[in-house]
Amino acid sequence: MKVIDFKWPNGFKSGAVHAGFKAGDQLDLSWLVSDTISAAAGVYTKNQFQAAPVQVTKHTINLVHQLKAIIINSGNANSFTGDQGITNAHREAELVGKKLNVDPKLIGVASTGIIGKQLDMTTFTDGLDQLTLSDSIDAPEAIITTDTTSKKVCVETQIDGHPVTVTGFAKGSGMIHPNMGTTLGFIATDAAVDKDTLQQLLSAKIVNSFNQITVDGCMSTNDMVLTMANGAAGNQTITASHPEYAQFVDAFTYVLTSLAKMVAKDGEGSSKFVEVDVHHAANQADANHVARAIVGSNLIKAMLFGEDANWGRVVQALGQTDAQINLTGLAISIAGVQIIKNSQLQPVNMDALRKLLGQDHILIEVDLGSGDFSGVAWGCDLTYKYVEINAAYEE
Known part of the structure; x- marks a missing residue:
């Protein structure tokens, strides 16, 4: 091909x-x-x-x-x-x-x-x-x-x-x-x-x-x-x-x-393309659901627009799902920086991470530690421009 x-x-x-x-x-x-x-x-x-x-x-x-x-x-x-x-x-x-x-x-x-x-x-x-x-x-x-x-x-x-x-x-x-x-x-x-x-x-x-x-x-x-x-x-x-x-x-x-x-x-008003990769899910449905839950979270979308390294929002979105999660084996990376490993916070240079969030393509990776399935979802950040577009759509 x-x-x-x-x-x-x-x-x-x-x-x-x-x-x-x-x-x-x-x-x-x-x-x-x-x-x-x-x-x-x-x-x-x-x-x-x-x-x-x-x-x-x-x-x-x-x-x-x-x-x-x-x-x-x-x-x-x-x-x-x-x-x-x-x-x-x-x-x-x-x-x-x-x-x-x-x-x-x-x-x-x-x-x-x-x-x-x-x-x-x-x-x-x-x-x-x-x-x-x-x-x-x-x-x-x-x-x-x-x-x-x-x-x-x-x-x-x-x-x-x-x-x-x-x-x-x-x-x-x-x-x-x-x-x-x-x-x-x-x-x-x-x-x-x-x-x-x-x-x-x-x-x-x-x-x-x-x-x-x-x-x-x-x-x-x-x-x-x-x-x-x-x-x-x-x-x-x-x-x-x-x-x-x-x-x-x-x-x-x-x-x-x-x-x-x-x-x-090309999401309305977006400034960043966001990809979420989920690994080691218990089944395909969990993998897809978790990926889309994270990429669709308004808190995470706003966080990425503001280039704010508030990784706790990823934990929140993940925990809100009903997916099977190894609560002692979770791993999370944002923009290539591992933040959580085995459910423990890792040493992270937050200033360096914030700079990485200035890129126009952001990758978030999550390892659920629960199986052999993977999933991916795509979205964008949430910007002031999105509100502007949709506050006057008919004009």
Whole structure:
């Protein structure tokens, strides 16, 4: 597997325009279209108030696990919009299906933006009329909201002697706390993949990628991660028994994990990217839970922003979980400095540690001393800028 410049896999095209959902001339409507009907899979927010696009797209994919295209708008979430919102989401699929001359049940719909406002269908229709299909790679820019940058990654591997491309893009900066894979994420591949295998793979790999990021502990109503595989690479259909299944899994996992880390790094107002590695947990659930509990602690996030070496906050966050901890064998390191070993405070030059906390990438390591499992989570610090952004989000 190798990381390559961003491009669409064979048999995919895209387009992006400014429809008018966002002010100015920002791109706010895009689509990703396969030349042929693709195997499709999805995972969705578990927020009880799933937005209309989530409900409609989940139902669409669950019917046959196939898609021809995905249409995405930013600037309006079409969330908490009742029956009219559902009608509008279906209408989006109908209009895209008509333009592409395919069944609307093969169209995925995604939205992001302000909650509680009906989607202006005139704006949507006018934007759709402008959309064209090309090798344009503007789609990642068209889906961002408070993001400071687009998130995109592309890798290539070999399956059955054929080059296979896996391309992913995502958005996410605030309202990030997963129970599925928080944010919008889209992955396209020209590999031929069995549709049930694709769903199983996405559902499994989301657990240690998107589900291990947190920015602010807030789960969005609109989150989904969708995958399309159109088979244009010409390989034999991938199932779990395919001799090169592991190679595809590696490429797919790399894309998911890379996108998840990009979202965490671009947390609203953040100045530091934070990684928490947990070692020797009793089970995988404990490892993941502890890692996310630490990276998601507002006290720790504020501590890191202030470059304050108050390591007791890590102990607090850790002890608040119900994970199995060897209470006499705990180890904690921050920014490469071991602070706790065998549950005992070690001699630490606190001034030197504070200087290390000035870095823009902070690693916290915890050894639970309870088993053989490891977990990792990613997040960011909590800054004044985060409050500023979210105190005036609608302005």
